[in-house]
Amino acid sequence: MTEKSKRPLIRTVGLSGILITFAERMNESANRAALAFRAAVDAEHWPEVRETSTSLVSTFLEIDLAITPIDAITERIEDLLSQQDWTSAPLPAGRTLWHVPTVYGTDLAPQLEEAAAVAGVDPDAAIAEISTSRVRVLTIGFAPGQPYMGELSETWNIPRQEGLTKSVPRGALVIAIRQLITFTNASPTGWRHIGQTAFENFRPGTPNPFALAPGDELVFPSITPQEFDRISRKDTSGNGGATHEVLA
Template identity: 30%
Template sequence: MQTPRILACGDSALSVEFGETIDPDINGKVLALDDALRMRSPAGLLETVPTYRSLLVQFDPTLTDYDALAALLTAEAQGLAPRASTGRRWRIPVVYGGEYGIDLEDVAERHGLTPRQVIDRHAGAVYRVYMIGFLPGFAYLGGLDPTLATPRRTQPRAKIPSGSIIIGGAQAAVGSIECPSGWHILGRTPVRSYAPERDPAFLLGAGDEVVFEPVDASRWDMLDREAQAGGVVAEEIRP
């Protein structure tokens, strides 16, 4: 998409769409526009929300209007280069399988793999955090090994545990709080990606990277206690 598409979202928001696919360059342009607006802070701007392929811009209609803001955003987005650098890289511990990853064996059987092969492929990737959404701190990831792509469950579960490490289609995710889901649970992390008492409350941000570290179930209690006490548990391996 050479020229971003501007779409109205009610009377106090609009969306700037840069494409229609999950692509790091498209997402990089979303984040670059987000950065530019934060630096410029045009009149009436209230909040920006980056997604995979678009930026939602919320505004105060008493201070600006759709036409003026759409013109400004169109000009700002013309020839915009993707954000040059990624954010932080996090190493996140995961207990795979068993009670922590109840779908691991089914996913392995579906793809003609052993559970160990699924773990190795899932933990062998470097994931990009494309967006935070659906729930506070819920991180949508790109970078899943294509051989693990798995359609979502035909019968969603009413709830899955906080910290679930899940896949759905070609996407992967780090879950935050207990929630309903049709995604497949490969494991669980004690990391609190969302902790409202912490500053900042969100651990991961759009543009960050994630790698997963398989850990033995015998370490869960220790790591979970550390996280419960306020420890980050995840390791920041690149600023």
């Protein structure tokens, strides 16, 4: 599949299901298509589909292809794909918008200045842009509940660092390739640590252990280290002082 054709590529994944891919690389419209098409398949309630999920630019349908005729299910997928341009489809309703308080720089997030230098901007300008940018959860991966969020402006199309940071703490906000991640748990990373939150993505033992889902949106407003310390001590909900609302 080429970017120009914009024709989704339908492939089987062994006997476990079918992958519908909307682009060769990450872009906003392809991610939009993957989210919207997944919602459309869910609304169809096809009995053969056990579960659906998305990656950055693809929708996966879990289907037992050992017992499901591939031609019949592929025809149904193609028919649904033909009904609209999924790259400009509305995003699914019922998503959540989060405002997550974040400390930028300081000893809590020591690589902000380095990231700003790589991007070619002043650290204060970096904070002003990133803290007001509204990003979407593109996919969940690497660790339970861990979101890849974007896309930021082209300014932040910066590479991963060449080395590896031995560990960043839970709630760390890191940046690379126009995307942000908040870490579920302490972990090594090649992404630069620019902010620190008290937000918990993974909440085992609760009815909804993943706080975020693909399609949710987030803003990371800037707070002081003193505000962060107060939130860390007082907010035991896992929200880390965050507020949220349902998007229509």
